[in-house]
Amino acid sequence: MKATRESDPGLRKSAGQRKPVGPALLSALFALVFGGVSAAAQESAASATVPPNIVFIIADDLSWAHLGAYGSDEVRTPNLDRLAREGVVFENAFVSTPSCTPSRASILTGRNGFELEEGATLWGYLPARFATWTELLAQHGYRVGATGKGWAPGFLIDREVNPAGRPWNGIRNRPYGDRFEELQMSDIDYAANFEAFLDAADETQPFSFWMGTFEPHRGYTEGVAAALGIDSAAVTVPPFMPDADEVRDDIAEYYAEIEYIDAQAGRVMEVLERRGLQDNTIVVFTSDNGMPFPRAKATLYDYGTRMPLLFWWGDNIAGGRRIENLVSLTDIAPTLLEFAGLEFAGLEFAGIEAQAVMSGQSLAPLLIPGRPGLPAREAVYMYRERHGFYPDSGGMSYPSRAIRTHDHLLIWNARPDAIPLDVDGGPARTFMEENAEEYPSLHALSFGPRSEYELYDVRADAWQMRNLAEDGAYAELLESLGDRLFGYLESRQDPRMLGRAEEFLYAPYFGVVFGDGLLRWTPEQQGQEMSFDERRELLRRAFTMIGEEAFFRRMISEQDGRL
Structure with a gap:
């Protein structure tokens, strides 16, 4: 099955409506987008004057299970739990890919990450020809800003500002004061920078603000969890890792950074309430990929791909609801655009309607029941390409694709001959590698060779530890899910x-400098002064000169941990 690919989806301005989309007006908006336009609907839409503000909060490496709103009693998240009680909780939200740079790109563009060419891998760049919801809002009258980690890591190349928004990072405040000599948490005061953004804003202009925390990404500072009263002995270790003190201590430090995120989210809500903005501000909370532990981040198992997703809009949406539908974080872009009044009928990329370009679909019908929309998803689709360069991996990444339904997860490993080691390090990983003989099955699950196909019954095997792909009883299911997976990938023009x-193999990786004897890239060449085509040609030349494994081993040796 083939589909036409949009070759140059440059942004085209349209006369898209900058009218508000409060619940009383959504009937008119949906009529404009999805059906015939009645005179009453046109009049209602034309009379609206107050578009909603948007605050988008995104954590860095947080799995869905580690919030009180998702059932955890080990992590204290009262502020995010409040958003969940008063808003809507999506129980089954999944990323396009569990790696920071391309995951954030897919969220911003509403497209599968594998569709984004140079933006499909870690430490690449997001070409300006791929429009983002932040840019569309800015072009239609929104003031757009960001603090903390926006689209990252990578380099802008052909963009003037980060796709998440113009940065507001000037206010710094070291977390926990002087209690720790070397604290590895960011000193960007996210909430204070949000308020500074508001101070500089025109109060009559709607705004969109991206708050990207650098937490709970590694590294962690030993002792923060204990200082916050987190008892590592009470930590529940997922069964795909050893239940050992070293692992529990590592997870406890991860919890500590989640609690810091919660405190910042609470301060943001205080700012909105103090300024009287809570009645017409949409607040979204999510993460870019799962916890930075083995068999989680950078894998296609649930602890790598399943995310928290909370939507809050005061009294504008009925709160206290939990939605079981399968959703993708690519759905965020079309949802926010729709609520902002930028209906798909008026937004085009190079003459192609936005709804046709985006793989995501609006969540508005789920957030406001009874509104027309696309049919519910029967599955979500995910991918994984290069996440980094790691010793002992044989120099190769571990490209994979997956389909996830309510009942099953099927993973296709495109290079089962590779070794799946390009995942983040840390005490838990080190412990597992140093104690492989004591925990051979768990070590093999995270670091050993994998079959070309992995099939899991996610209801009976929530941790995805029992591969059913070679069980003949599941042959028909395996074939059916495989047909759906490959059919979808072909329909969306997956280069693989x-x-x-x-296109993935030679994609730029701006975290690397080649050493003597191959190529040396200056700091300027790492940044803005080398075009993509020039860089790709150097990669091709180096690859051809010394072969695949030596090529990637040189990258590993010169990386110096820059992830």
């Missing part, structure tokens, strides 16, 4: 399905 895997 079209014989163009080199």
